[in-house]
Amino acid sequence: MTEDEILAEFRAASALLEGHFLLSSGRHSGNYLQCARVLMNPERAGRIAMAIAQKIPREIKAAIEAVVSPAMGGLIIGHEMGRALGVDAMFVERPDGVFGLRRGFALQPGQKILLVEDVVTTGLSSREAIKAITA
Numbered sequence: 001m002t003e004d005e006i007l008a009e010f011r012a013a014s015a016l017l018e019g020h021f022l023l024s025s026g027r028h029s030g031n032y033l034q035c036a037r038v039l040m041n042p043e044r045a046g047r048i049a050m051a052i053a054q055k056i057p058r059e060i061k062a063a064i065e066a067v068v069s070p071a072m073g074g075l076i077i078g079h080e081m082g083r084a085l086g087v088d089a090m091f092v093e094r095p096d097g098v099f100g101l102r103r104g105f106a107l108q109p110g111q112k113i114l115l116v117e118d119v120v121t122t123g124l125s126s127r128e129a130i131k132a133i134t135a
Contacts, residue, residue: 001051009048013038025122035118039076049080056114061085063112068092070099070129073118081116092132099125099132107133 001009010016015037021029039045053061064085069078071093082089090105107113113133117126 001047006048006051009044010038013041013044023121025124027121033119035073035077039080039118045076045080046083049077049084053081053084064114065112066090066107067114067116068101068107068129068133069116069118070125073125074116077118078116081114085114092129094128099128100135101132 007016010033015034017032017034018030019032021032023029023032038048056064064087066087067078067082067085067089069075069081069089069091071091075091078091079089090101090103092099092101094100095102101107115126115129115133117129120126
């Protein structure tokens, strides 16, 4: 998929919002991608994940052993990326304020992980998720 085709998917789902938005990071934006809207359709979510997976260089894709995403926002796209790559998908969550693996999810030392997020603004959640994965 091209960038225009991906944007068309967001528009078709009424997920590309334009106006003035105060993001949770405190930053302001003239656009907002409501990823939950575009990912609520399983076929669309699968198409988007396949498009993203196709952009990953072959040698990197071949090394990926699992996908991890942060809950809540990354759950659907993380699951679909696992499907697109043919690997397990799991998630980190923070019921006590700190990301961690739960529910019997486990990683092995040296395992090659792809972290998948739905939206990145400041990268704080991604960095916190990486810290949990590394631990």
